[in-house]
Amino acid sequence: MYQKFSKGVQLPYDILDIHNIPDGAKQGNFIEIRxxxxxxxxxxxxxxxxxxYALTDRGPNTTYDVNGDKGKIFLDPSYTPKIGLFQLHENGTIEKIKEILLKDPTGRNITGLPNQHFGATKEIAYxxxxxxxxxxxxxxxxxxxGLVALKDGTFWVSDEYGPHVVHFDASGIEIDRINAYVQxxxxxxGYLLPLEFANRxxxxxxxxxxITPDQKTLVGIMQSAMSNPNSSFAKSDLVRIVMINLENKQVSQYLYKQEGIAYxxxxITALSSNEFLVAERDDDFYKDNPQAFKRVYKIDIRNATDLESIQNNENFQQDENLGLLIDGQTIEQYVLSSGWEGLAQHGIHPVAKKLVVDLVERLQYPHDKVEGLWVIDAQHLAVLNDDDYGFSETDGVLxxxxxxxxxxxxDSNTLYIIDQLDLSVDS
Structure with a gap:
């Protein structure tokens, strides 16, 4: 059965009722919003x-920074982020069974519009x-x-605003959340992310x-280096991984070294309590760059340094708002000034990683994004792309x-199932 999905199968979609937007890529055409x-x-x-289950983001949007206010155009401001349930069929098709709209604690449908306070991006919505x-x-x-479907029927969803990690019941109503905002x-x-995560x-x-297979520990990975303490330190190959024990609220934090600056x-998906698969990518399309970077790695935290376990001494200080400091510098500052070798000299080591599959080499992966990983069994991995609702922008032109x-x-949401992989857990 899985062989029928090896070359990619599109997820079903509708056409959004947004019309008459000229296609800047093909004169005389209008954009189809999927x-x-x-x-x-x-x-x-x-x-x-x-x-x-598969997750949407905040809806069809694009950059609109003509006024220097970090603006975003929201083509459908009332759009509600949602979870879809899908079925694989023997004939090689995918059926959408239902949608779960995400809601606030009162049952009101939320939107993808920016927050005003906790985790506000200061983006202006147009x-x-x-x-x-x-x-x-x-x-x-x-x-x-980010999405986790739990055995009790509830969901955890992570986002790019706060970041917030929100717990929803089976019907999509918020029942709790985790973030880095004490108030x-x-x-x-009472779960709390390390406060430096507010500097995403x-x-x-x-x-x-x-979530780990025992359903006890949430594991989140940031997309890129954080603006810690400010945006001038945000472009490096250092990424943070956070683990939150849902039973005792204990938090652990590890570092991941990317293969390229600002990848x-x-x-991320768990293989065990110690091993995970992660996707790492650039922003290129295969059609534009046959050497585009889209890879899946297996990582192991067992010999990595838990930043939360380091005690204060003459070199280290645990700062409440900036996290671990080395000689007064944040981890983001330190890796830019002294490199990973400097971190190693202080006994700080990233997670171990090894390549599982190069999607460009294996599939000539045509998309710019890979954002979903599903371990089906020890040999089969499903990969899903983000299609951005079928549109983009260049220099402000849709x-x-x-x-x-x-x-x-x-571009459309497409599921690929890759076989003959070694997804076994190392003892």
Whole structure:
């Protein structure tokens, strides 16, 4: 059965009721907005082996920074981020079984609009005509990116705003959340991210989320280096991984070394309590760059340094808002000034990693993004892309997101199942 998905199978989608936007990539055409959008993350159904959940982000949006205000155009400001349940069929097709709309604790549908307070990105929301939205914020709004489906029927979702890690019941109603904001009373159970996570780089928050097989520990990975203490230190190959024990609230924190400066880690999934798969990518399309970087690595935390375990001494200081400091510098500052060799001299080591599959080499992977990983069994891995609702922008001009412009092939959420892999757990 899985062989039928090896070359990629599109997820079903509808056409969003947004029309008459000229296609900047192909004169005379209009953009087709696909909805869809189930490409931010994938999580297996806990009991149905051929079903999976997939997550949307904050909805069809694009950069609109003409006024220097970090603006975003929201083509559908009322769009509600959602979880879709999908079924693999023997004939090689994918069926969408249902959608779960994400809601605040009162049952109101949330939007993908920016937050105003905790984790606010300061982005200004515009409509498709470039007019500032009258109601352009949503304190419960999520730019959802990470998804975990639990055995009890509930979900955890991580996002790029706070970052927030939000617990939803089976119907999509928020029941709790975890973030780095002490004053946020929505944290019902009191779980708290290390406060330095509030210094995430804008639009590069907690892209990946998973849970250990015993369902006890959430594991999140940031997309890129954080703006810690400020944005001048945000472009390096250092990424943070955080682990939150849901039973005792204990937090651990590890470092991941990317293969390139400012690459993106966009998915994580657990193999065991110590080993995980992560996706790492650049932003290129295969059609533009046959050496594009889209890879999946196996990582192991057992010999890595837990930053939270380091005690204060003459070199180290645990700062409440900036995390571990080395000689007064944040980890982000220190790796830029002294390199990973400098960290190693202080006994700080990243997670071990080894290549599982190069998606460009194996599939000639055509998409710019890989954002979902699903371990089906010890030999089969499913990979899902984010299609950005089938459109993008260049220098402020909206355009259809083509994989092949001449053949009119538009990017769509596509599931690939890769076989003959070694996804076994190391003893």
């Amino acid at each position: 909805c869809g959008g189930f490409g931010s993350e994938i999580s297996p159904h806990p009991t149905e082996k051929k079903q999976f 409509d498709q005509h470039g007019q500032v939205l009258e109601h352009g914020t949503d304190e419960y709004g999520l730019d959802s990116e 946020d009373t929505r944290r019902k159970s 780089r804008q639009n590069r928050g907690m892209e990946g989320l998973t 993106s880690n966009t998915a 355009e259809q997101k083509y994989l092949d412009q001449e053949k009119n092939i538009i």
